[in-house]
Amino acid sequence: xxxxxxxxxxxxxxxxxxxxxxxxxxxxxxxxxxxxxxxxxxxxxxxxxxxxxxxxxxxxxxxxxxxxxxxxxxxxxxxxxxxxxxxxxxxxxxxxxxxxxxxxxxxxxxxxxxxxxxxxxxxxxxxxxxxxxxxxxxxxxxxxxxxxxxxxxxxxxxxxxxxxxxxxxxxxxxxxxxxxxxxxxxxxxxxxxxxxxxxxxxxxxxxxxxxxxxxxxxxxxxxxxxxxxxxxxxxxxxxxxxxxxxxxxxxxxxxxxxxxxxxxxxxxxxxxxxxxxxxxxxxxxxxxxxxxxxxxxxxxxxxxxxxxxxxxxxxxxxxxxxxxxxxxxxxxxxxxxxxxxxxxxxxxxxxxxxxxxxxxxxxxxxxxxxxxxxxxxxxxxxxxxxxxxxxxxxxxxxxxxxxxxxxxxxxxxxxxxxxxxxxxxxxxxxxxxxxxxxxxxxxxxxxxxxxxxxxxxxxxxxxxxxxxxxxxxxxxxxxxxxxxxxxxxxxxxxxxxx
Amino acid sequence: xxxxxxxxxxxxxxxxxxxxxxxxxxxxxxxxxxxxxxxxxxxxxxxxxxxxxxxxxxxxxxxxxxxxxxxxxxxxxxxxxxxxxxxxxxxxxxxxxxxxxxxxxxxxxxxxxxxxxxxxxxxxxxxxxxxxxxxxxxxxxxxxxxxxxxxxxxxxxxxxxxxxxxxxxxxxxxxxxxxxxxxxxxxxxxxxxxxxxxxxxxxxxxxxxxxxxxxxxxxxxxxxxxxxxxxxxxxxxxxxxxxxxxxxxxxxxxxxxxxxxxxxxxxxxxxxxxxxxxxxxxxxxxxxxxxxxxxxxxxxxxxxxxxxxxxxxxxxxxxxxxxxxxxxxxxxxxxxxxxxxxxxxxxx
Numbered sequence: 001x002x003x004x005x006x007x008x009x010x011x012x013x014x015x016x017x018x019x020x021x022x023x024x025x026x027x028x029x030x031x032x033x034x035x036x037x038x039x040x041x042x043x044x045x046x047x048x049x050x051x052x053x054x055x056x057x058x059x060x061x062x063x064x065x066x067x068x069x070x071x072x073x074x075x076x077x078x079x080x081x082x083x084x085x086x087x088x089x090x091x092x093x094x095x096x097x098x099x100x101x102x103x104x105x106x107x108x109x110x111x112x113x114x115x116x117x118x119x120x121x122x123x124x125x126x127x128x129x130x131x132x133x134x135x136x137x138x139x140x141x142x143x144x145x146x147x148x149x150x151x152x153x154x155x156x157x158x159x160x161x162x163x164x165x166x167x168x169x170x171x172x173x174x175x176x177x178x179x180x181x182x183x184x185x186x187x188x189x190x191x192x193x194x195x196x197x198x199x200x201x202x203x204x205x206x207x208x209x210x211x212x213x214x215x216x217x218x219x220x221x222x223x224x225x226x227x228x229x230x231x232x233x234x235x236x237x238x239x240x241x242x243x244x245x246x247x248x249x250x251x252x253x254x255x256x257x258x259x260x261x262x263x264x265x266x267x268x269x270x271x272x273x274x275x276x277x278x279x280x281x282x283x284x285x286x287x288x289x290x291x292x293x294x295x296x297x298x299x300x301x302x303x304x305x306x307x308x309x310x311x312x313x314x315x316x317x318x319x320x321x322x323x324x325x326x327x328x329x330x331x332x333x334x335x336x337x338x339x340x341x342x343x344x345x346x347x348x349x350x351x352x353x354x355x356x357x358x359x360x361x362x363x364x365x366x367x368x369x370x371x372x373x374x375x376x377x378x379x380x381x382x383x384x385x386x387x388x389x390x391x392x393x394x395x396x397x398x399x400x401x402x403x404x405x406x407x408x409x410x411x412x413x414x415x416x417x418x419x420x421x422x423x424x425x426x427x428x429x430x431x432x433x434x435x436x437x438x439x440x441x442x443x444x445x446x447x448x449x450x451x452x453x454x455x456x457x458x459x460x461x462x463x464x465x466x467x468x469x470x471x472x473x474x475x476x477x478x479x480x481x482x483x484x485x486x487x488x489x490x491x492x493x494x495x496x497x498x
Numbered sequence: 499x500x501x502x503x504x505x506x507x508x509x510x511x512x513x514x515x516x517x518x519x520x521x522x523x524x525x526x527x528x529x530x531x532x533x534x535x536x537x538x539x540x541x542x543x544x545x546x547x548x549x550x551x552x553x554x555x556x557x558x559x560x561x562x563x564x565x566x567x568x569x570x571x572x573x574x575x576x577x578x579x580x581x582x583x584x585x586x587x588x589x590x591x592x593x594x595x596x597x598x599x600x601x602x603x604x605x606x607x608x609x610x611x612x613x614x615x616x617x618x619x620x621x622x623x624x625x626x627x628x629x630x631x632x633x634x635x636x637x638x639x640x641x642x643x644x645x646x647x648x649x650x651x652x653x654x655x656x657x658x659x660x661x662x663x664x665x666x667x668x669x670x671x672x673x674x675x676x677x678x679x680x681x682x683x684x685x686x687x688x689x690x691x692x693x694x695x696x697x698x699x700x701x702x703x704x705x706x707x708x709x710x711x712x713x714x715x716x717x718x719x720x721x722x723x724x725x726x727x728x729x730x731x732x733x734x735x736x737x738x739x740x741x742x743x744x745x746x747x748x749x750x751x752x753x754x755x756x757x758x759x760x761x762x763x764x765x766x767x768x769x770x771x772x773x774x775x776x777x778x779x780x781x782x783x784x785x786x787x788x789x790x791x792x793x794x795x796x797x798x799x800x801x802x803x804x805x806x807x808x809x810x811x812x813x814x815x816x817x818x819x820x821x822x823x824x825x826x827x828x829x830x831x832x833x834x835x836x837x838x839x840x841x842x843x844x845x846x
Contacts, residue, residue, distance in 0.1 A: 036625040103589040107596050139630060172767050176791060179765030179838035182685075189840035194679030199687065199727040199837065200766055237627050245552040245624065252552050255623050262614030269607035273600050280596005296716060296730025296760050298768035300790045315765065315808060316792045322810030322839055332839030333810035334765050367627060399793065409793060410806055 037260050038240035038253035042133075044267060045126040050226065051271040052119035057219065059112040064215055066102055067164065068094035069207035080288050088292035091166040091207050095287060111279030116158045118275060120307045123151050131352075131382050133369040135239050137362075141353040143232050148349055150225050153218050155307050160214040162285065162305060164207060169285075169302045171293025175200055176315070180338030185331055201295055241369050248367045301399060310389055313396035314341040317416060345389055376435035384428035391420050555621040563616035570609035577602035682842065686835055688728035690816060695720040696731065696757070696826040706820045709735040709755050714772040714787075717757065719828070728836040730760030730768060731816060732787060732798075733826070740785060740799040747801060747833065750817040755826065757816045758787065758802055759836040764809035766838050767791035787813065801833075810839050 019025035037043070070090040076083045078093070079100045098105040127147060130136050136144035159177070163170045178200045181192040197203030237251045246252045254260040278284075290299060304312060314337030323331035356378070357363055372379040395416050402409040438445075455463045581598035584591055650656070696704040696717040704717055717731040718724045735755045743750060750756065760768045771788035775781045786805065788795045794807030802813030814836050817829035835843045 034623070034625070036623055100590070104585060104592075104595050106590065106592045107599075110592070111596075172791060175766035175768075182838045182840040186841055189682035189685055189842060190679065192840070193682045193684055196679075198680050198684045201725055201727070235628075236630065237625065243552075244550040249627050249629075251625050251627055252622065255621055255625075258618040259614045259620055262610050262618060266607045266610030266614055269603050269610055273603035273607050276596050276603055277600030278596075280593050280600055294725055295727050295766075296718065296724065296768050298770045298790050300770065302790065312792070318808045320794070320804055320808050320810055324844065327845050328841055329810075329839045329843050330841070332843070333808050334838060337808070338765070399790075413793075 033255065033257040035234065035256045036237070036251050036253045037256065038238050038246075038251060040241060042129045043238065045122050045129055047264060047267055048271055049119055049122040049126060050230075051268045052115045052122060052275070053222065053226065054268070055115045055272055055275050056112060056119060057223075059108045059115065060215065060219075062108050063098060063112060066094060066098045066105065067091070067211070069164065069211040071166065071201070071204055071207055083288060083291065086292065089166045089207075091164065092287070092292050095165045095167075099288065107276075107279055109279075110282075110284050111275050113162070113284045114278040114282070115275050116161060117284075117305060117307070118271075120151070120154050120158060123147075123154060124307075127151065127349075128382075128386070132372040132379055133239075133241075134366065134375060134378065135369055136353050137356070137366040138353075139236050139365055140232075140239065143229055144353055145350060146225050146229050146232070148346060150222060150229070152346060153222055153225070157214060157218040157222065158305055159308060160210055160218070164210055164214060165285075165287050166207065166293055167287040168290040168293045168297055168299050169287075169304075170290075171201070171295075172298055172302055173304055173308070174293075175295070176312075176334075176338070179334045180311075183332035183335035184339060185335065188332070188335075201293070237367075239367050239369050241371070246368065248365075251367075301403065303397065303400065309396035310345075310393040311338055311342060311396075313392040313394065313398075314338065316398065317392060317395050317413060317420065319417070341392070348385070373435040373438040376432045376439065379435050380428045380432035383431040384424040387427040388420065388424040391416065391423060395420075551624070552622050553624050555619055555623075557619045558616055560616050563612055567609045567613045567617060570605045570612070574602045574605035574609065577605060682840070685837065685840060685843075687726075688832060688836060689719050689722040689726040690728065690828045690831065692828055692830050694722065694828045695821075696733065696818070696828070699724065704733065704826045705824045706753055706755055706826055707824060709733055709826075711735050711737060711754075712774045712776065716760065717826070727761055727766070728759065728832070732758045732760050732769060732772070733818075734758075734772070734785070734798055736785060736799055742800045744801050747815065747817070750815060750829075752818065752820050755818065755820075756798055757818045757826075757828075758796070758798055759814040759816065759832060761836050762789035762791065762794055762809060763811040763813060763834075763836070763838060764789065764792055764794045764807070769796075769813075811843070 016026060016029065019029075068090050072090045073087055074090050074093050076086050076088055076093055076096070078084075078096060080096060083096070095109070098109050100106070130140075130144065130147070159173065163174050163177075178192055178196060181195060182188045184191060195202075195209075196206055238253070240246050240251055240253070243252070254263075290302075291297075303309070315334060316337075318333065318337040320333060321336070322329055322333050370378075395413070398409055398412045398416075401407050401412065457463055577598050581595060581602060584594045584598055588594065647653070697720045698704065699716065699718060701720070703720065704715065709715060713734070715733040717733045718729050722729055724730075733755065735753070736751075738754055741751055741754060741756075758769075760770075762769050767789050769787045769789045771790055772785070773780075773783065773788070774785045775783055784797045784799055784805075786795050786797050789807070789809075792808050794809035795805050796802045796809070796813040797805055798813070798815075802815050804812060811834065814832040814834045816832045819827050819829040821827050837843075
């Protein structure tokens with residue numbers, strides 16, 4: 001045993017020396033191995049999206065080998081008898097072949113599709129964690145902008161991905177995208193004509209262009225932004241919740257090596273395990289059931305992937321208004337729900353850190369996180385805004401609700417045209433008063449009982465026996481870095497941005 | 499020594515000897531133990547004494563956990579072998595492939611997490627945070643930059659000329675954008691011309707007699723490109739009592755047969771839902787087409803007017819005629835462009 005230990009140690013020593021002599025790597029290794037990760041479950045959401053991205057790249061490379069980006073007409077002669085002798089595009093046939101002919105092809109295609117859905121879902125949950133804990137505040141606002149950009153790119157990437165298949169449902173999605181691009185005021189017509197090379201369904205090169213977007217441009221952009229995102233996190237160190245010994249100027253948690261590295265590798269493997277189990281056992285997007293796309297065909301009850309649902313909802317909810325001036329259709333209808341709505345939602349989120357700085361006057365650096373209750377107004381605005389988007393997302397399934405629950409479709413739309421404005425306001429008030437009540441009572445409804453155990457002695461004195469379950473009282477957040485006692489925050493010359 | 503006047507007694511000598519022995523033993527121990535066991539100096543109070551220091555390190559030395567990790571790794575290997583076996587023997591058994599690979603990854607994940615939690619040293623450590631703020635260097639940077647302009651006297655001229663060059667280059671570089679794609683006018687095109695017969699997707703010609711009240715028929719241009727956006731038509735027949743077309747379209751419904759574009763003028767989906775009142779309870783609702791994407795609803799009886807949903811325009815109607823053989827033919831262009839709205843959609 002000793003011999004092996006010595007041998008292993010010598011190997012490590014050699015590798016470290018090799019890079020240290022050439023790159024001076026030892027200090028970087030030391031820094032990396034001792035980098036401290038605060039322990040909180042919500043910090044894993046971002047890691048889940050990172051690991052989903054790795055699974056997406058791995059499975060995606062496999063699919064690229066078999067996919068043919070061609071709309072050329074072919075006649076299907078394959079194992080799926082219901083499409084036998086049907087005319088379809090070469091692109092659609094190549095994906096049918098991946099599903100039925102390529103060994104493990106269907107598995108990897110379904111893993112890829114599930115991974116995309118999990119990728120974006122975990123990004124959104126991560127975004128919510130960042131918002132409700134105030135983690136986007138200085139100095140992390142740059143990373144907030146980068147994260148939002150990645151969310152936008154990820155949604156476009158996912159849409160481009162399932163549009164490549166050229167089955168009936170994806171064709172309908174592209175038709176709607178065509179309508180939305182056409183609806184952009186002034187130059188939408190020329191833009192759509194440039195992207196599609198004319199009217200829908202477009203020129204022969206359309207799928208090649210879409211594939212380059214899907215397998216090269218956006219993934220490269222995402223990979224670059226992920227690298228910058230992580231580099232900035234490590235430069236600034238993780239934020240952390242307040243707690244015993246945790247301060248603005250330090251970070252408390254588990255160092256990378258060995259415990260955190262093993263746990264994080266465990267998370268990577270667990271994400272991959274869940275995705276492979278889903279890809280193998282839960283069917284997703286059975287394209288052979290939809291059939292090939294032709295502009296004159298459509299499918300009832302077609303639903304997009306979940307992250308496009310909010311746009312479908314907005315398109316359905318919008319009244320039939322088009323702005324026409326002098327015979328020119330300045331604002332065609334799909335613009336409102338398909339372009340203006342997502343632009344507004346993302347725009348508000350991009351502007352939020354600056355808006356908060358402006359309205360609270362708080363320009364200090366914050367490395368300790370708020371609990372959602374610590375800032376009732378922010379939490380309430382977030383909950384109201386989120387509920388507004390979620391309602392519109394659910395409206396994307398109103399036809400399914402009609403089909404399953406027999407609630408009249410038109411009545412639902414009429415109801416939500418008013419409800420979409422009223423419900424978020426109610427949610428705002430409820431959240432704010434709830435957060436304030438929690439703040440006053442300092443209870444943790446989800447964590448079970450916590451508090452101080454006291455005992456009154458015979459002489460009447462009160463004796464503290466136990467302070468909370470952890471043995472330490474949670475201290476209130478200490479003042480953020482940069483605070484000079486007795487001075488308003490924005491009077492500090494070095495930190496305030498002019 | 500014995501002749502010394504104050505010669506010590508035997509007890510003192512013994513005590514001396516013991517003292518020497520203890521000193522020797524201490525010296526020997528000190529020499530043997532390297533590094534010498536020095537007590538670490540008491541830590542300087544970095545923080546007020548009430549400050550809580552969460553740093554701790556425990557070494558679990560947990561043999562059971564090690565065995566569990568080893569067992570999980572062996573199970574992962576077993577599942578991975580199962581994946582290989584399924585792949586080689588059965589090839590397209592998606593469920594078994596997913597199950598075996600998923601379980602292999604799950605075992606590995608469990609092994610890594612258990613190792614991370616129970617096998618390796620558990621450490622909570624405190625790292626100080628870089629304040630990232632170097633005010634004096636900020637000023638130096640600004641100085642270095644401004645020093646670069648030392649001795650330059652004609653700043654305005656240079657800035658202006660540079661701006662001009664930049665703007666001109668930007669314009670020149672952006673100009674090729676104009677050559678992207680065909681001009682938007684191509685969006686007006688339609689594959690229908692007067693006289694083209696209406697056929698179904700198998701190429702069979704529609705006769706007027708084929709069109710029954712209460713159903714709708716998909717029609718395409720004979721010999722035309724079926725995948726052209728404007729190709730698809732919805733053909734229906736209504737009783738005269740339900741037809742109330744604009745005056746300009748008085749002849750567009752021979753024998754009550756009408757043709758509308760299949761493409762929803764909202765967002766280009768193909769309309770495929772048609773309702774026709776067949777019993778008393780629904781008789782007050784006019785016959786209507788509905789798009790399955792965003793549920794824009796159009797009434798064909800009065801020229802394709804919108805009665806519900808988001809579409810900003812009516813459903814375009816195409817005039818048709820019945821030739822001497824009784825077949826349906828196109829009688830002219832749609833009353834308006836087909837497809838979704840855009841800047842010039844209302845100007846043909």
